[in-house]
Amino acid sequence: MTTTVQHLIGGEWTGDPVRDRHNPARPGEVAVRAPAGDESTVDAAISAAEDARRAWAATPAPARGAILLDAAELLRSRHETVAADLVREEGKTLAEARGEVRRAIDVLRYFGAHGWQRTGDVFPSSTPDTSVFTRPEPLGVVGLITPWNFPIAIPAWKLAPALVSGNSVVLKPAELTPVSATHLAAALVESGLPAGVLNIVHGKGSVVGAALAADQRVRALSFTGSTEVGLRLHQTLSARRARVQLEMGGKNAYLVLDDADPAVAARTVAAGAFGLTGQACTATSRVYCTPGVRAAFTEALVKEAERFSPGDGLAEGTTIGPVVSAAQLDTDLSAIERACEQGASVATGGKADGLFLSATVLTDVAHDHDVARNEVFGPVVAVIQVDDYDEGLALVNDSPYGLTAGLCTRDLTLAHHFAAHAEAGVVKINRPTTGLDLNVPFGGVKCSSSNTFREQGPTATDFYTWSKTIYVGHDQ
Numbered sequence: 013m014t015t016t017v018q019h020l021i022g023g024e025w026t027g028d029p030v031r032d033r034h035n036p037a038r039p040g041e042v043a044v045r046a047p048a049g050d051e052s053t054v055d056a057a058i059s060a061a062e063d064a065r066r067a068w069a070a071t072p073a074p075a076r077g078a079i080l081l082d083a084a085e086l087l088r089s090r091h092e093t094v095a096a097d098l099v100r101e102e103g104k105t106l107a108e109a110r111g112e113v114r115r116a117i118d119v120l121r122y123f124g125a126h127g128w129q130r131t132g133d134v135f136p137s138s139t140p141d142t143s144v145f146t147r148p149e150p151l152g153v154v155g156l157i158t159p160w161n162f163p164i165a166i167p168a169w170k171l172a173p174a175l176v177s178g179n180s181v182v183l184k185p186a187e188l189t190p191v192s193a194t195h196l197a198a199a200l201v202e203s204g205l206p207a208g209v210l211n212i213v214h215g216k217g218s219v220v221g222a223a224l225a226a227d228q229r230v231r232a233l234s235f236t237g238s239t240e241v242g243l244r245l246h247q248t249l250s251a252r253r254a255r256v257q258l259e260m261g262g263k264n265a266y267l268v269l270d271d272a273d274p275a276v277a278a279r280t281v282a283a284g285a286f287g288l289t290g291q292a293c294t295a296t297s298r299v300y301c302t303p304g305v306r307a308a309f310t311e312a313l314v315k316e317a318e319r320f321s322p323g324d325g326l327a328e329g330t331t332i333g334p335v336v337s338a339a340q341l342d343t344d345l346s347a348i349e350r351a352c353e354q355g356a357s358v359a360t361g362g363k364a365d366g367l368f369l370s371a372t373v374l375t376d377v378a379h380d381h382d383v384a385r386n387e388v389f390g391p392v393v394a395v396i397q398v399d400d401y402d403e404g405l406a407l408v409n410d411s412p413y414g415l416t417a418g419l420c421t422r423d424l425t426l427a428h429h430f431a432a433h434a435e436a437g438v439v440k441i442n443r444p445t446t447g448l449d450l451n452v453p454f455g456g457v458k459c460s461s462s463n464t465f466r467e468q469g470p471t472a473t474d475f476y477t478w479s480k481t482i483y484v485g486h487d488q
């Protein structure tokens with residue numbers, strides 16, 4: 013089954029679909045046909061956003077929010093179709109795709125309701141008969157560049173706060189996954205989003221994304237993807253003092269202590285390492301274990317890994333979908349091969365059939381091995397022994413990345429110590445590193461993030477607004 017998508021520019025669906033994306037689970041099946049935008053397409057999209065921005069900014073926030081709420085209901089009515097299309101283009105299991113679509117719906121609801129929330133602050137003035145208050149103002153045209161691994165949730169959690177804050181948007185979804193973002197946009201357009209407020213340009217990041225980032229009219233850019241691309245975008249945007257928000261890679265660590273139940277720890281680590289085919293920036297990819305638990309934990313982790321049954325995400329019984337592309341599979345297999353060259357052993361997995369890579373546990377890994385240092389972005393986890401909690405915490409923190417970190421223990425004192433000292437934007441105690449509540453802030457530290465504004469939660473709109481301070485004298 014092939015879905016065709018187009019650009020969305022100034023309220024028109026446009027562009028000849030010239031590029032095929034194959035279903036990663038069924039190599040012969042074209043999942044999507046999409047147009048390939050270029051600099052002129054981006055220019056047209058930014059012009060449309062520029063034309064629409066003032067009227068949208070002047071629209072009352074509750075009316076903006078109402079469109080998001082209506083879009084949430086439309087998406088809910090299409091939940092099954094959207095989830096199945098997501099599986100066909102990205103590969104994750106139907107259960108995971110349903111969860112992701114549900115998350116996009118909830119994000120629209122959350123930020124839709126934000127349209128009715130209190131905004132700005134009132135302050136006492138030191139001048140008599142004077143009111144002082146702040147007003148959040150939209151930035152204008154904002155650019156969003158999103159990855160393939162959460163093809164509807166990530167566009168939703170960037171778009172919704174941008175729109176409800178009164179900005180117009182140009183979105184560039186990942187070339188591999190153009191359908192999910194199109195479903196999101198269609199729901200918004202059909203719910204009454206005015207023409208030009210949301211524009212989408214499909215195509216290559218190096219062409220479309222780069223043109224979007226370089227355009228002076230784009231006042232802010234929010235990006236999720238690789239550290240390499242993110243840092244390049246940071247330079248482009250910062251050079252003209254435009255705002256930039258980056259959520260990038262991770263090398264997320266778990267520390268399992270002697271007092272942890274090895275079976276519970278293994279289940280927690282496996283969910284974070286192998287769920288979503290390991291293709292999450294929050295995925296667990298290195299696990300440090302103290303000596304008393306290492307053998308039992310590793311044995312239990314291998315059993316958990318072997319429970320993940322690779323297959324087509326739409327097929328009954330599949331619990332791990334394919335890797336997204338041949339290029340990503342190559343990265344995953346090369347990382348496993350390099351780990352073995354450096355002395356690691358494959359305790360389970362390590363083999364691929366087509367794009368189906370089985371959940372892989374590597375043992376005999378040392379902290380300075382490449383597989384313990386570099387992001388893989390696949391269902392591969394390395395187990396490393398440490399002497400004690402202190403060494404474990406030090407190694408968890410010895411990474412250029414700092415997105416998520418986890419600890420399995422029953423010791424409340426150590427749990428709080430870890431929460432305070434782990435160098436990560438998100439810390440999970442006895443919970444998988446993946447999986448985020450949409451109503452709380454999300455972001456990393458070090459090379460995982462721009463280290464500025466957080467996404468999601470009540471402060472997500474901060475990135476998309478600037479604060480104006482107003483003094484009003486009452487004596488006229």
Ligand SMILES: NC(=O)C1=CN([C@@H]2O[C@H](COP(=O)(O)OP(=O)(O)OC[C@H]3O[C@@H](n4cnc5c(N)ncnc54)[C@H](OP(=O)(O)O)[C@@H]3O)[C@@H](O)[C@H]2O)C=CC1
Nearest residue numbers: 158159185186187216217218221222237238241260293389
């Ligand atoms: N933090 C996260 O959630 C993610 C991290 N990654 C990491 O990145 C690696 C590579 O994945 P990939 O999807 O290629 O990540 P990229 O960083 O290449 O892609 C993310 C987004 O940026 C776009 N892009 C690519 N090049 C440029 C550019 N020069 N200027 C502007 N935009 C650009 C992409 O477009 P297009 O893809 O259409 O070319 C896509 O929309 C993964 O293996 C993983 O390590 C990947 C996805 C998500």
Ligand SMILES: O=C(O)CCC(=O)C(=O)O
Nearest residue numbers: 161292293294446447448
């Ligand atoms: O773990 C999650 O739920 C979100 C992960 C994420 O934001 C990402 O992979 O980009």
